Amino acid sequence: MDHESFDRGSKGRIQGLDADTATPGNANPWWHFTSAKFARPAPPGDDYSRLSPGEDWATTWETYFMDKYHGTLLGNNRVQTKYNNLDLLFRDLRS
Secondary structure, three states, rough: OOOOOHHHHOOOOOOOOOOOOOOOOOOOOOEEEEEOOOOOOOOOOOOOOHOHHHHHHHHHHHHHOOOOOHHOOOOOOOOHHHHHHHHHHHHHOOO
């Protein structure tokens, strides 16, 4: 299924783009909401953040540190709700 396809029974969800072909019968069991926010924007040919939950999280870390320590996102998106989770993680690790 193409990531732009919409399964009427999915109620606002889109199947992710994970290329994990090792999963028998379904190369991509990951779904996300159509309203989901991703750190790396999706220009034609670059849906990197949407590949899998792991890539989504990796690009969130990447933009978090670029923004926090370098003051730039290099054209990527600030996803504050995910940044808040990282802030909580670092706070808990300090205590």
